[in-house]
Amino acid sequence: MTDSVAGISGMIIEKLLANPKVPRDINGNSKIVEDLAFDSLAVMNFVMEIEDELDVSVPLDKLADIRTINDLAACLHTLKASHA
């Protein structure tokens, strides 16, 4: 489930939808800040939840380049692969 970018993306969406404030129609191309109305702190806190799920840590500088859910999934996949 979490060994592919698509699998990680699906897991992120599932986690996001557990928050009732998140729009119901999100997909992998949804922009985290613009479409989900997350501020910088909310993004960092959400990423912490995902980190636990995948047992990786995302350095903050990596977050700067992330726009969409799929970007985040790709970043996590790379980090996970490098730790494997």
Next chain:
Amino acid sequence: MIDIFAKHAALRAAYDGLTAVSPRNPFEVVIERPLSATVGLIEGRETLLFGTNNYLGLSQSGHAAEAAIETARTMGVGTTGSRIANGTFGLHRKLEERLASFFGRKHCMVFSTGYQANLGTISALVNKDDVLLLDADSHASIYDGAKLSGAQVIRFRHNDPVDLEKRLARLSDHPGAKLIIAEGIYSMTGNVAPLDKFVEIKKRHGAYLMADEAHSFGVLGENGRGVAELQGCEDGIDFVVGTFSKSLGTVGGYCVTDHDGVDLMRLCSRPYMFTASLPPEIIAATLAALDDMVAHPELRTRLQDNAARLHAGLKAAGLQTGEHVSPVVAVTLETVPQAVGFWNALLENGVYVNLSLPPATPDNRPLLRCSVMAAHSPEEIDQATAVFKQVAEHFRD
């Protein structure tokens, strides 16, 4: 021509929205002048000050004021440059020696502000090949220092040793130095860090530990050396950073350590090298305030009693506060409009506290941040909690 301020459109909208519902701008409160450590003149009214960081009341120390006046008369009011370029005054050295001795450390570096102490220390200690592990609720100066350093930054859950250890374990193969940073008392919530637990963890993982005791210096520990002294783990803290602008009532910051390598920081810490150094009268006032602090340990006892009284009073008024009893007591509210209304009502009823709004607060909820002083009388604290209770009842109706 591209509007250079266009990027701040969302900030503008939030700011306009806030000021539209608030009878006064919360970011532009003017304390016309302090009448004492605990009372200031705001909008022409005598107002109880419960929103300063003047924990020991020493901003109004007569001893410190006299020292500043005398020094300004004999040495002038400024240094006009940085120590690396324009020279060190004897007083800079004296203050560094005094602080090193107070903390029982080999070395001390002073900075022109507490913000710069974090920026200057962090950016000189680590670089792009290293990893910083920051408590998630760290002060902006720690995040900014991290950014300036270029090191990889990994956040761990606030005050959570298990989470910190998990993240260090993931870094076991990382070749760079690892520096953990935590605060003693957290400035927004008053939470106290488990520094003793962090020391055990850093030893197991070969990491360094820096503690920012800005809000705990002069406040906790038998001698006022902060949370590390209170928890008996000073030996395990590699670098202690702090400020003079809270308990000592002046301005400036410091880093103390036993690591000899710190001398090189004077040659590579840009926030130290490229800023005008502390003016002599501020150093004289700081030294005098430090003498006051050492000579009057009862100030700390009174501060703890006052912290307990304010904390209990706010809890009894049915307000949501943190669990830690410390001189910072944060009342958590649910919505920004509610917090803005509450804060205005407190001020109109003669109590000044800090309005803290997300994202500068944990959990995305607004806080009314109160801070108590040794100088507050029990009657002043009871008056403040009575006003809180009255306003809270109004907002419940």
